[in-house]
Amino acid sequence: MYSVEVDRKWQQKWADMKLAAFNPKRLDKKLYVLEMFSYPSSAKLHVGHWFNYAPPDSWARMQKMRGYEVFQPIGFDAFGLPAENYAIKTGIHPEDSTLKNIDTMTKQLKTLGGMFNWDALLATCDPDYYRWNQWLFLQLYKHGLAYRKNAPVNWCPDCQTVLANEQVMDDGTCERCHTEVTKKSLTQWFFKITAYADELLEKLPALDWPEKTKKIQTNWIGRSEGADAVFAVELNGAPVLDEEKNPLALSVFTTRIDTLYGVTYLVIAPESPLLPLLTSEAQRASVEAYAEKTKKASEIARLAATREKTGVFTGAYAIHPLTQEKLPLWTADYVIASYGTGVVMAVPAHDTRDFEFAHTMNLPIKPVIEPSSGVDEPLPFVEYGTLKDSGPYTGLSSEEAIAALTRDLEAEGLGRKVVSYRLRDWLVSRQRYWGTPIPIVYCDHCGTVPLPESALPLTLPYDVAFSPDGVSPLAKSETFMNTECPVCGGPARRDPDTLDTFVCSSWYQFRFVDSQNKEAPFDTAKVNAMCPVDMYVGGQEHAAMHLLYARFITKALRDMKMLDFDEPFQALVHQGMILGSDGQKMSKSAGNTVSPDELVSQYGGDIFRLHLLFSFAYTEGGNWTDDGLLAVSRFISRIETLVQKAVSSRKTAAVPDKDLAYRVNYTILHATEDALKFQFNTTVARLMELLNHLQKATANSDSITENTYEAILTLLVLLAPFAPHFAEEMWEVTGHTTSIFAEAWPVHDEKALIRDEVEIAVQINGQIKTRLMIPRDIEEADLIEQIKEQDAYANWLAGRQPVKWIFVRGRLLNIVAK
RNA sequence: GCUCGUGUGGCGGAAUCGGCAGACGCAUCGGACUUAAAAUCCGACGGAUUAAACUCCGUGCCGGUUCGAGUCCGGCCACGAGCACCA
Numbered sequence: 001m002y003s004v005e006v007d008r009k010w011q012q013k014w015a016d017m018k019l020a021a022f023n024p025k026r027l028d029k030k031l032y033v034l035e036m037f038s039y040p041s042s043a044k045l046h047v048g049h050w051f052n053y054a055p056p057d058s059w060a061r062m063q064k065m066r067g068y069e070v071f072q073p074i075g076f077d078a079f080g081l082p083a084e085n086y087a088i089k090t091g092i093h094p095e096d097s098t099l100k101n102i103d104t105m106t107k108q109l110k111t112l113g114g115m116f117n118w119d120a121l122l123a124t125c126d127p128d129y130y131r132w133n134q135w136l137f138l139q140l141y142k143h144g145l146a147y148r149k150n151a152p153v154n155w156c157p158d159c160q161t162v163l164a165n166e167q168v169m170d171d172g173t174c175e176r177c178h179t180e181v182t183k184k185s186l187t188q189w190f191f192k193i194t195a196y197a198d199e200l201l202e203k204l205p206a207l208d209w210p211e212k213t214k215k216i217q218t219n220w221i222g223r224s225e226g227a228d229a230v231f232a233v234e235l236n237g238a239p240v241l242d243e244e245k246n247p248l249a250l251s252v253f254t255t256r257i258d259t260l261y262g263v264t265y266l267v268i269a270p271e272s273p274l275l276p277l278l279t280s281e282a283q284r285a286s287v288e289a290y291a292e293k294t295k296k297a298s299e300i301a302r303l304a305a306t307r308e309k310t311g312v313f314t315g316a317y318a319i320h321p322l323t324q325e326k327l328p329l330w331t332a333d334y335v336i337a338s339y340g341t342g343v344v345m346a347v348p349a350h351d352t353r354d355f356e357f358a359h360t361m362n363l364p365i366k367p368v369i370e371p372s373s374g375v376d377e378p379l380p381f382v383e384y385g386t387l388k389d390s391g392p393y394t395g396l397s398s399e400e401a402i403a404a405l406t407r408d409l410e411a412e413g414l415g416r417k418v419v420s421y422r423l424r425d426w427l428v429s430r431q432r433y434w435g436t437p438i439p440i441v442y443c444d445h446c447g448t449v450p451l452p453e454s455a456l457p458l459t460l461p462y463d464v465a466f467s468p469d470g471v472s473p474l475a476k477s478e479t480f481m482n483t484e485c486p487v488c489g490g491p492a493r494r495d496p497d498t499l500d501t502f503v504c505s506s507w508y509q510f511r512f513v514d515s516q517n518k519e520a521p522f523d524t525a526k527v528n529a530m531c532p533v534d535m536y537v538g539g540q541e542h543a544a545m546h547l548l549y550a551r552f553i554t555k556a557l558r559d560m561k562m563l564d565f566d567e568p569f570q571a572l573v574h575q576g577m578i579l580g581s582d583g584q585k586m587s588k589s590a591g592n593t594v595s596p597d598e599l600v601s602q603y604g605g606d607i608f609r610l611h612l613l614f615s616f617a618y619t620e621g622g623n624w625t626d627d628g629l630l631a632v633s634r635f636i637s638r639i640e641t642l643v644q645k646a647v648s649s650r651k652t653a654a655v656p657d658k659d660l661a662y663r664v665n666y667t668i669l670h671a672t673e674d675a676l677k678f679q680f681n682t683t684v685a686r687l688m689e690l691l692n693h694l695q696k697a698t699a700n701s702d703s704i705t706e707n708t709y710e711a712i713l714t715l716l717v718l719l720a721p722f723a724p725h726f727a728e729e730m731w732e733v734t735g736h737t738t739s740i741f742a743e744a745w746p747v748h749d750e751k752a753l754i755r756d757e758v759e760i761a762v763q764i765n766g767q768i769k770t771r772l773m774i775p776r777d778i779e780e781a782d783l784i785e786q787i788k789e790q791d792a793y794a795n796w797l798a799g800r801q802p803v804k805w806i807f808v809r810g811r812l813l814n815i816v817a818k
Numbered sequence: 819g820c821u822c823g824u825g826u827g828g829c830g831g832a833a834u835c836g837g838c839a840g841a842c843g844c845a846u847c848g849g850a851c852u853u854a855a856a857a858u859c860c861g862a863c864g865g866a867u868u869a870a871a872c873u874c875c876g877u878g879c880c881g882g883u884u885c886g887a888g889u890c891c892g893g894c895c896a897c898g899a900g901c902a903c904c905a
Contacts, residue, residue, distance in 0.1 A: 614830095766837090
């Protein structure tokens, strides 16, 4: 009887025989399979973990049997907010709870029986790991890819603390006290991911990733081509001067330079540093009040508001670069400082937002584009069309005008072609304790000083008060904060923040390859040989963040000559989500959780694994159901019965059996094809079909032919990746003394798949009339004769005449009748 | 609002390049075995009209292309996801 005891037996044997070990002598056949590592939460291993790990493990096992040298490591994404919040609530230190959770989760993961390379195990909260986060930070800093600037963070004035975006409710209030969250400026560290925006976009098509995920990244990067146009600015009739006393040139970004003659005003973002310069004394009070108001409202609150357009006149005027017309300059929060130049040229006739604003503020609206169709359209007309009232450009199409105006403005020094991105640089500072300390000190004499690599790791102090009171917990640890400047030896302060945990996960796939390295994050030659990851599996929720950051860091490391390839993950699959039986996300509060531990001890891990493989489409997921558990449980015991019967039966010589050969080879072909595509449910279905046949074939006899016996062994080999412990046990029962995973994966025989007779459908005008068994290679003419001889032939035609015969070999014959 | 995805029996889900819709399984019903039940095995199982179907209808809805459409095209509807004043 298959049970969890069988699991334990084989898990021990696999450990003893080092089944999961990677043999570096077979590098040419290497296959790096990786599932996204997990956060070691205090809750038990849940169905989602199993769904993430078990099916890809089956895939990896099959690939091993197909001759690949598989490397499948496992680790823990151990830094982060939950442990810290737990600590705030219970007083248990994040390090203590995390290490304990890692211990528990490791034990649980082992019950899964994954072919994991435990030797490569890593946890990101280990100083041996995060010292290399710090090392990475220093390299990025050295290469100008890490920099510090002032940026707004979510701030709760009541709790006096910084909040992560997830801690801000939909209505813009704090999740703890429901006070309205505001923005506060802090000087923070950024990684310059925007330097790679173009490459991140360009390398996307060649990746074997889900199209949807590529689309999400494309949108996230948000490349848009347009032009900058330069406007001079006047205040009280005199040109505005910049800091160097030169006339200020106000640059705007637009994708619709063809509407340049329709500009009736300009808008500058309230957060723009240029704003004070462009404000008249008369308007200063109201502009400052407006800017202040904008700062207070969080981004989310801005969205929640009914989006009524608000804004204030600055008192300044912009000069149209071509017509020299004076255009009022407004400030309004519908313009964002961080996109484009933070200033827009407003064309109310051809932009919905400008139209609304002009309407509210009673600003002029000047149409300069008419529909090419000649049909009148209501304003705002935002599509491409034909220019009117546009000086020398009148009559051109929008496309032509964009080219002409960009060229002409550039010639005059009044503009140029520009590409803008939605992607922002990656803010990596977190005002939190449980993370990687930033390896930088601030010295009064030397300024911002990176730690020398020899000073790493800069360890996270254990004894820290991490209660939330508005300051980074590390800032309150005087022993941590006070240090010496590595340059001048004078007193200096450390950075009180820690790094975003996405830094940890942006390069862990390389550390796995060389996880014990004490000299470097990894050995370049080893990583070049083992990477990129050949198959990466994890949730789609990481489409934009983790997967983009990891791609960026890979490119940055490549440019530092640390590795020689462009992309970290060549192929990617997202598993679906397993929901509760009620269709809701599994949660303790909903009372719809399923405990893998219990099911595994009750049924055995392979039953649980098979259920996940068989009852769900892997990339879709779905609602949990116990029903399928019974189905696969039955499947397993039927195989067990069959194997026992086969073993105890008298063997007789093989007799030619074309049907059996066809079925076996059909199963090999389709089970393999489907499993390679992560379509495990149909793989299992094909195995069930073969079992059904073998069971019937052996039902009424106490002897078994040699070829039927061989077919049963083939079924076991095909089943092995999907029910590994059980298949090993059956393999042993059939007298084998070596692991079933040492067997070669069967290859189908094309010849066996050719049948002598095939069933085809006979249709009249596409409607099925009957089905016929016919010789596979029948001549079309003979088939037509045969059909004409059918008794019902005249009835089918019902007085119509056949005008055409369409024969699709092996499938159907369709008679077109009129 | 924009973009993308999905929609197939009572249920989970199959269906190659446009070629027999519903594989495989669950549930249900009937039968065998049993004193009985469970387990197991055999059979039926989209709907309708039926004596029976090789009859008619049927892949969210409406239309189109085609000898032939779950699959391709156009237009809707519903659900889900991503982005969200991005100039």
